[in-house]
Amino acid sequence: MKKIVVASDHRGGVILEDVIKLLEKHGVIVSTIDEQGKDATDDYMDICKVVGREVKNGIVDGAVLVCGTGIGMMMGANRIKGCRAVLADSIERVYFARRHEDANILVYPAGYTDGRKAIKTPEHKFLEQTIIEFLHTEFEQGRHVRRIQKLDK
């Protein structure tokens, strides 16, 4: 993945800069959107729609989304054809989401669990490891091609 769009709602901003820096460190051309969340009046689905359109139309190769729990962004992104979003809650999960579902959207929970872990780890190791996994794990193809095609039928 060479080009990735990054966006968050009002609660995700806390780790957004770190995500952007790590993506750039690993050679990704990062873009953002004007509809970035600023306060509690923003809704994850509005952001998912803008980002999802870019992914679906091939303007970018993938996306990284951040909200408080990650759940809203994950549900919203998966509503959109061509988008396959997974919550980055373990390296193993990101690995399998790339191998089996060709996941093209990685979602971080800024406020809880792994988001907190990501922030508190000195070198942001978890964040970087999951980003590397997302960028470099190859889709397995085979029977999984049929399965992801069915998602959009």
Next chain:
Amino acid sequence: MKKIVVASDHRGGVILEDVIKLLEKHGVIVSTIDEQGKDATDDYMDICKVVGREVKNGIVDGAVLVCGTGIGMMMGANRIKGCRAVLADSIERVYFARRHEDANILVYPAGYTDGRKAIKTPEHKFLEQTIIEFLHTEFEQGRHVRRIQKLDK
């Protein structure tokens, strides 16, 4: 949630009976579907469509889906209007998915991480705790109503 439909692909069968027993123990009327996965020719989206239709049309109050990693079922279920699916990877995540997104579909990974943990824990504590959380945590309402409505627009 009084009525819940339960389904798995070919890899999820290993914990399906346990899920059904636990749901019944907690007072749920459990149903299954004819399209249950039996071998590697089944695809998660076919199962999601049948289950999603029941959820969307109010035939059941919710669903529990199981596949190997949980990722395919999670993505597939979230493709369908009226369905809000979350991977049951922690009690905290199930709690927030109920509070903020009114999650109506719980997904278990039978093959990895918490699926394995669920199977190996003698009293299946993790499985039961997440099921209790899913059944009894109330949706917070408020601004979250607007957000989940936007998922289906």
